[in-house]
Amino acid sequence: MKIVDNISDIKSILKNVNSTIGFVPTMGALHNGHISLINRAREENEIVVVSIFVNPTQFLEGEDLDKYPRKDEADKKICKLCGVDYLFMPDINTMYEKDEIILKASKTKGFILEGYKRPGHFDGMLQIVLKLFNIVNPTNSYFGKKDAQQLSLINQMVKNLYLDTNIVECDIVRENDGLAMSSRNVYLTPSQREKALNISKSLKIAAKKIGAGQLDSDIIVDTINDILNSVDGIDVEYVVVVNREFNLIDTIELQNTIILIAVKIGTTRLIDNIWI
Amino acid sequence: MKIVDNISDIKSILKNVNSTIGFVPTMGALHNGHISLINRAREENEIVVVSIFVNPTQFLEGEDLDKYPRKDEADKKICKLCGVDYLFMPDINTMYEKDEIILKASKTKGFILEGYKRPGHFDGMLQIVLKLFNIVNPTNSYFGKKDAQQLSLINQMVKNLYLDTNIVECDIVRENDGLAMSSRNVYLTPSQREKALNISKSLKIAAKKIGAGQLDSDIIVDTINDILNSVDGIDVEYVVVVNREFNLIDTIELQNTIILIAVKIGTTRLIDNIWI
Numbered sequence: 224m225k226i227v228d229n230i231s232d233i234k235s236i237l238k239n240v241n242s243t244i245g246f247v248p249t250m251g252a253l254h255n256g257h258i259s260l261i262n263r264a265r266e267e268n269e270i271v272v273v274s275i276f277v278n279p280t281q282f283l284e285g286e287d288l289d290k291y292p293r294k295d296e297a298d299k300k301i302c303k304l305c306g307v308d309y310l311f312m313p314d315i316n317t318m319y320e321k322d323e324i325i326l327k328a329s330k331t332k333g334f335i336l337e338g339y340k341r342p343g344h345f346d347g348m349l350q351i352v353l354k355l356f357n358i359v360n361p362t363n364s365y366f367g368k369k370d371a372q373q374l375s376l377i378n379q380m381v382k383n384l385y386l387d388t389n390i391v392e393c394d395i396v397r398e399n400d401g402l403a404m405s406s407r408n409v410y411l412t413p414s415q416r417e418k419a420l421n422i423s424k425s426l427k428i429a430a431k432k433i434g435a436g437q438l439d440s441d442i443i444v445d446t447i448n449d450i451l452n453s454v455d456g457i458d459v460e461y462v463v464v465v466n467r468e469f470n471l472i473d474t475i476e477l478q479n480t481i482i483l484i485a486v487k488i489g490t491t492r493l494i495d496n497i498w499i
Numbered sequence: 500m501k502i503v504d505n506i507s508d509i510k511s512i513l514k515n516v517n518s519t520i521g522f523v524p525t526m527g528a529l530h531n532g533h534i535s536l537i538n539r540a541r542e543e544n545e546i547v548v549v550s551i552f553v554n555p556t557q558f559l560e561g562e563d564l565d566k567y568p569r570k571d572e573a574d575k576k577i578c579k580l581c582g583v584d585y586l587f588m589p590d591i592n593t594m595y596e597k598d599e600i601i602l603k604a605s606k607t608k609g610f611i612l613e614g615y616k617r618p619g620h621f622d623g624m625l626q627i628v629l630k631l632f633n634i635v636n637p638t639n640s641y642f643g644k645k646d647a648q649q650l651s652l653i654n655q656m657v658k659n660l661y662l663d664t665n666i667v668e669c670d671i672v673r674e675n676d677g678l679a680m681s682s683r684n685v686y687l688t689p690s691q692r693e694k695a696l697n698i699s700k701s702l703k704i705a706a707k708k709i710g711a712g713q714l715d716s717d718i719i720v721d722t723i724n725d726i727l728n729s730v731d732g733i734d735v736e737y738v739v740v741v742n743r744e745f746n747l748i749d750t751i752e753l754q755n756t757i758i759l760i761a762v763k764i765g766t767t768r769l770i771d772n773i774w775i
Contacts, residue, residue, distance in 0.1 A: 234661065322605040323659045324625060324652070329598040349600060357661040376600070383599045385510065385633040 224303045226310045230318070233272075233311050234358050242269035246361030246388070248352060251275040252292040253301045256396040256404035260365040261305040263393060272359050273302050274311040276318065280325075280347030292406055311359070318354065326350045328376055332469045336461060336483060337372045337494070345376055352377055356388055364388045369395045369403055371481050371496050375469050395496070397423060403495045410491040418454050419493055422484055425450040426497040429482055433499055438475040440464035443482065451486060460485040460492070475499060500579045502586045506594070509548075509587050510634050518545035522637030522664070524628060527551040528568040529577045532672040532680035536641040537581040539669060548635050549578050550587040552594065556601075556623030568682050587635070594630065602626045604652055608745045612737060612759060613648045613770070621652055628653055632664055640664045645671045645679055647757050647772050651745050671772070673699060679771045686767040694730050695769055698760055701726040702773040705758055709775055714751040716740035719758065727762060736761040736768070751775060 227233040237244060245268030247260045253275075264271045275298055282288035295312070302310045328338060328345035338345050356364065366374050378390055396404045401423035402416065411419060425447040432446060447462045466472050466479050480499040485492065503509040513520060521544030523536045529551075540547045551574055558564035571588070578586045604614060604621035614621050632640065642650050654666055672680045677699035678692065687695060701723040708722060723738045742748050742755050756775040761768065 230661065238663075320659065322607050324605050324609075324656050325603045327601045327603055329600050331598045333600075354659075354661055357663075380600050383596065383630075385506065385630055387514075387633075 224307050224310055226299065226312060228312050228314060228317075230313055230358055233309060234360075236309065237270075237272065237358075237360055240270060243362040244268060244270045244272060244360065246355070246359045246364045247271070247273045248355050248364070248366075249273060249275055250277045250291065250406065251298050252294050252406040252409075253298045254396075254404045254406060254408075256367055256369065258301065258305060259396045260367060260393050261302070261307060263391065264363065264365050265306050267391075268363055270308045271306065272309045272311060272361065273307045274313075274355055274359070276311075276313055276315075276351065276355075278318075278347060278351040279315060280319070280350055281344050282347070283341055283343060286341075287407075292409055311355075318351070323350075326353060326380075329379060332372070332376055332379065335469070336463065337485070340460060340485070345373070348373055349376060349380055353380065353384070353386075356386055361388045363391050365391045365393055367393050367395060368498055369405070369494070369496065371483060371498075372469060375467065401427070403493075405493065407491055407493065411488065415456065415488045415491065418456050419486075419488055421450055421454050421457065422486060422493060422495045426482060426484065426495060430497055430499065433475055440471075440473050440475055443475065447482070447484065451484070456488060458487040460487060500575075500583050500586055502575065502588060504588050504590060504593075506589055506634055509585060510636075512585065513546075513548065513634075513636055516546060519638040520544060520546045520548060520636065522631070522635045522640045523547070523549045524631050524640070524642075525549060525551055526553045526567065526682065527574050528570050528682035528685075529574045530672075530680045530682060530684075532643055532645065534577065534581060535672045536643060536669050537578070537583060539667065540639065540641050541582050543667070544639055546584045547582065548585045548587060548637065549583045550589075550631055550635070552587075552589055552591075552627065552631075554594075554623060554627040555591060556595070556626055557620050558623070559617055559619060562617075568685055587631075594627070599626075602629060602656075605655060608648070608652055608655065611745070612739065613761070616736060616761070621649065624649055625652060625656055629656065629660070629662075632662055637664045639667050641667045641669055643669050643671060644774055645681070645770070645772065647759060647774075648745060651743070677703070679769075681769065683767055683769065687764065691732065691764045691767065694732050695762075695764055697726055697730050697733065698762060698769060698771045702758060702760065702771060706773055706775065709751055716747075716749050716751055719751065723758070723760065727760070732764060734763040736763060 245264030247264050249257050277291050326349040333345045429443050429447050444462050451457050451459050463483050481496050483496045485494045521540030523540050525533050553567050602625040609621045705719050705723050720738050727733050727735050739759050759772045761770045
């Protein structure tokens with residue numbers, strides 16, 4: 224595995240390969256969720272590129288940019304073990320200039336839910352993802368379904384800007400007890416972690432109800448809210464039912480629905496979802 | 500010459516060529532300025548692609564989108580005569596969806612001068628140019644120095660987003676009497692056109708003064724303003740001296756200065772400039 228920190232270097236290496244390139248962009252602190260993306264990229268491509276870059280433009284003022292977990296040495300080992308060919312770890316100062324051209328997420332999809340709570344977050348995310356796509360020139364790019372709204376916006380960007388990479392949507396990876404993998408899980412105390420299990424539990428119960436024929440979004444939302452609100456210390460931000468285009472829907476459509484949850488437990492914000 | 504109106508078609512044709520591609524994006528109404536870009540692209544590349552698309556997102560409300568000159572049949576003939584390989588003329592409905600991800604020009608460079616008079620114009624320009632770059636995948640892309648601020652912003656976009664195309668900056672083409680070629684010149688009455696000659700004349704006189712050692716921007720600006728203001732019917736919007744980064748400069752730097760003029764004659768807005 225080659226570790227590259229220079230943009231021109233990685234760009235010229237990857238420009239001249241005549242092989243399929245699988246790309247997994249990350250902010251590091253790699254967990255089993257990332258590893259499943261890397262493994263899938265490894266299976267499906269001749270060359271695998273992972274990037275680690277904690278992107279400042281997607282953090283809002285007062286957010287956890289400075290304390291975002293950084294585990295460079297462990298991450299390198301993980302990538303090497305997973306058979307990554309190139310690990311791209313650029314320095315922050317090389318990725319941005321002072322007064323750049325920026326991207327603005329679409330008004331409807333970019334400023335609801337996660338975008339409402341974190342206005343500007345998706346603009347910064349799209350900006351870095353577009354830069355990385357143009358640097359790495361990937362055949363296939365791997366993203367987790369956990370960040371469903373991010374994934375939807377990336378799909379939209381690929382379509383709007385006629386990008387060449389194929390976006391591969393990967394299933395959420397969970398701990399044995401059901402908690403969705405997240406770099407932010409390390410912030411949870413043991414008792415908070417216990418409470419957090421109700422998130423995936425509520426989604427599972429909702430899915431069961433849907434499987435039994437309940438397609439009314441309101442009833443499904445109520446079911447989830449009842450479970451979450453019954454736990455002291457879970458502060459529900461939203462529970463919503465959307466279609467794949469991220470429009471709120473009253474009736475659940477099989478194969479085209481995502482149920483999204485965002486909560487705060489203590490100071491830690493957690494999101495989870497299920498694709499129906 | 501092949502005329503293509505379908506995005507997927509042109510994209511797949513050009514993706515599979517293993518040749519250098521020279522690209523000239525235009526809004527049609529081709530004049531000698533465009534022809535000089537096409538000729539240069541023809542000399543320097545194996546395949547030449549011209550696009551004609553009057554891009555709505557770079558016109559502001561109340562601007563001349565509807566009456567912008569359209570000369571499709573003449574344009575096709577010109578492209579054919581110039582040895583263009585592919586003429587890309589997409590339909591407006593295929594280039595944009597309803598609620599797209601958009602680009603925002605940099606704050607300093609995007610909202611001064613032309614961007615101050617036409618706020619949002621450069622955002623739309625960058626959006627269409629990025630789309631076209633991603634569709635055509637050009638080795639070299641040809642732009643005129645007449646739209647100097649546009650050129651500067653495109654250079655910045657290529658740098659910020661790590662695009663692969665090489666931007667070729669082409670000299671302004673003028674009528675025999677000095678008037679810079681522009682699709683908007685057709686709006687001028689004969690007497691307005693006569694008045695308009697003072698624009699290039701004032702730039703020429705300024706260049707002469709600089710050649711003789713006058714490097715004080717204020718004096719150069721005064722010289723130009725004196726000439727333009729002495730003509731009844733010329734309404735000066737701005738006369739400025741900037742460096743190639745589009746910062747205003749007090750002292751002219753040889754090889755790094757652009758003197759920019761924008762005026763209105765009747766209802767027609769004209770711009771011109773000289774690179775020192």
